[in-house]
Amino acid sequence: MSIATDNFLKALYLLRDEQVEAVMGTQLAARLEISSAAVTDMARKLAERGLVAYTPYREMELTPAGEELALKIIRRHRLWELFLQQVLDMDLKMVHEEAERLEHHASEELMNRIDVFLGHPDFDPHGEPIPRQSGSLPEADDLLELQQAEPGKTYLVARIIIREPEVFDLFARYGIHPGQRLQVVQCYDFDKSMELEVGRRKVLLSEGLVQKIFLNPLN
Amino acid sequence: MSIATDNFLKALYLLRDEQVEAVMGTQLAARLEISSAAVTDMARKLAERGLVAYTPYREMELTPAGEELALKIIRRHRLWELFLQQVLDMDLKMVHEEAERLEHHASEELMNRIDVFLGHPDFDPHGEPIPRQSGSLPEADDLLELQQAEPGKTYLVARIIIREPEVFDLFARYGIHPGQRLQVVQCYDFDKSMELEVGRRKVLLSEGLVQKIFLNPLN
């Protein structure tokens, strides 16, 4: 497995996971920042190796073998993220960028030691589940979308799903991260933006930002 | 900088450091496990970039710019080694192999955090000096070669220089590692092998093994 195939399998898994529809080559190309010609190329190669189910001009899917590999890479990524955050106190954005590279270069043995060091953790610093060595995924509690939250009640940020690097900074600046407690001050139904109280501070979030946040009720 | 150039510059620096004579292409080829044609190729490319002083059919040398880069990579390597040993309790052999890859893939920022976490350490787990961010090298105490050690006196292992993977295991099995105290039991002048007491155990070392060990007198 090379870096390029690691990243391809991972992107295919994550895209599939994020949406209802089948994954199209253009999406993969956009996510991986390569041309769609390169995507076709890689798809053919991985199909030959039995990792991707692929028919020309049709959407593509991971085979069970491909999914198994994808989960291994995601496990590495998320273990690195948590390790770097816990041990070296790196912020969410750095941690992701660093893990994007380190995921390809640590031995199995090293990853297992990191796993043990962290006490076989279930979630990474974004609140995303860390696949286990067996390939199974820890069950997340049923999380509440921030949209569904009731004004006045207090919640705990459980998970933040961000793709855009700028947004990491934004949330960091406003203190929004997994584990943080917050309250809804008001919902603006006309454009679905919300006003929150995070710590002592009031924050206004657009719909796009609101959709990135998932909560657990605080007992 | 790519992995191949990183490794080339590092190997050139270390070979130069290990021996009196100038570095020959064959040595570099052997160390990097590539053909000498590939060495010539890389030498030309790095000469163009001002990192290596190179004239065809003559030995090659790092330029000051090349040396600066080499030291940066060595710094990364040794910081990773110490980090993996201290934090994840990996053994000397694993630590080296892991560092051989990780040295190319961590950001400056991550390396600095590791440096701070370790308290700006001066030596790696082999006893080799860790180049500072400035590029300077911590001065090692004047170490004693094991050959020069006097029977009866007690010493501290300060530094172990190993290239051969099997030897890591051998030394590990006999408990020989930096920080370990030992005594010379007897020197066999006829073939320069030595008998040591390491911990409670007696060990016989051939000349080749003896030459890998450097000591500090114990007060």
Place this chain on the structure above:
DNA sequence: TTTTAAGTTTAAGCTTGCTTAACTTTGCAT
């Protein structure tokens, strides 16, 4: 049913880092 736009594939080509095989140069031993 034809047209069109979006998406995909093919073809040709580039770069890096390597290979082997044939050669040239160097310097040492005779």
Place this chain on the structure above:
DNA sequence: ATGCAAAGTTAAGCAAGCTTAAACTTAAAA
């Protein structure tokens, strides 16, 4: 001084992972 072995270089070629441009397929609109 000559000849030879060791070291180094050149040439041709390969694989991976990309690129752009042109050709093609699909599905949906007109």
